[in-house]
Amino acid sequence: MxxxxxxxxxxxxxxxxxxxxxxxxxxxxxxxxxDGLVIDAFDAAATAVGLAESGADREDARRYVLETMGQSKIEVFRALFGAEDRAQAANHAFEAAYDARIDGGVxxxxxxxxxxxxxxxxxxxxxxxxxxxxxxxxxxxxxxxxxxxxxxxxxxxxxxxxxxxxxxxxxxxxxxxxxxxxxxxxxxxxxxxxxxxxxxxxxxxxxxxxxxxxxxxxxxxxxxxxxxxxxxxxxxxxx
Incomplete structure (x- = not known):
């Protein structure tokens, strides 16, 4: 089939x-x-924790985020960044960026x-x-x-x-x-x-x-x- x-x-x-x-x-x-809000917020979070804005590492991270859509975001960041403090920082930045986009209209x-x-x-x-x-x-x-x-x-x-x-x-x-x-x-x-x-x-x-x-x-x-x-x-x- x-x-x-x-x-x-x-x-x-x-x-x-x-x-x-x-x-x-x-x-x-x-x-x-x-409407792309999740990926936009992820990009803001990744930049906030020091991931290069372009290149293989950024593309690999974006691909992983797309593959794991629907999962707990803190778990996604733990898988991506390893260290708990960096994962938590990314998660906080993600939530702040997503909240700002909600204010722009959802x-x-x-x-x-x-x-x-x-x-x-x-x-x-x-x-x-x-x-x-x-x-x-x-x-x-x-x-x-x-x-x-x-x-x-x-x-x-x-x-x-x-x-x-x-x-x-x-x-x-x-x-x-x-x-x-x-x-x-x-x-x-x-x-x-x-x-x-x-x-x-x-x-x-x-x-x-x-x-x-x-x-x-x-x-x-x-x-x-x-x-x-x-x-x-x-x-x-x-x-």
Missing amino acids: TNSTATQALSETSLVGPAIELVVMDMAGTTVAD TSVPGAADAITQLREAGVAVVLTTGFAPATQHRILDALEWHTIADGYLAPGDSFRGRPHPDLVLAAALQCRVSDMAAVAVVGDTASDIRSGRRAGASVVAGVRTGAHRSEVLIDAGATHILDSITDLPSLVLR
């Missing part, structure tokens, strides 16, 4: 198993438009708010998750006026590891008291989102085409479905 055929097949796959009680949604690239993926509302009105809980620090997640929610749009909001920190670990999905399931992990759907735009959902045991782990990773990458990571955008999710999970 070719990649394009596999993508089409996953786009048309019907839902089987128990009714979905909870959808765990990624933010940047899935429900929140990215938008939702078209139709995302309506999709969330449709799910919740049908009795399905929605939890929004991110690889950003909690403070940055709150800044995004402030900018979009989304503090009441979902049933919960989770970010990696002292209590939860970030993706691709299953912690955020499992925490959302506990928070919403789902009856079975097979009643959970996960949706995201990165391989890390997909791996997190699969490791947590969600029955639906859908990739969307609105973010960082191509359909083929999402399929290779284990996506059960490929959707054009988050707006296609309600028709998949609602019965």
Whole structure:
């Protein structure tokens, strides 16, 4: 089966198993438009900790950031820079740069708010998750006026590891008291989102085409479905 055929097949796959009680949604690239903000903020952070602004080291670092989209940013910086003090400095610079870009304007993926509302009105809980620090997640929610749009909001920190670990999905399931992990759907735009959902045991782990990773990458990571955008999710999970 070719990649394009596999993508089409996953786009048309019907839902089987128990009714979905909870959808765990990624933010940047899935429900929140990215528009290159993450890479811009990374470049600012890398410069702040002394990485050359051009050359092989910068390109290798950018490539790694793209490959690990969706993961906890501090973990990404630890992998890139090794020393904890340098990783922490890069993470602080990243968060500051991203916050400044939020102030310049952040938008939702078209139709995302309506999709969330449709799910919740049908009795399905929605939890929004991110690889950003909690403070940055709150800044995004402030900018979009989304503090009441979902049933919960989770970010990696002292209590939860970030993706691709299953912690955020499992925490959302506990928070919403789902009856079975097979009643959970996960949706995201990165391989890390997909791996997190699969490791947590969600029955639906859908990739969307609105973010960082191509359909083929999402399929290779284990996506059960490929959707054009988050707006296609309600028709998949609602019965």
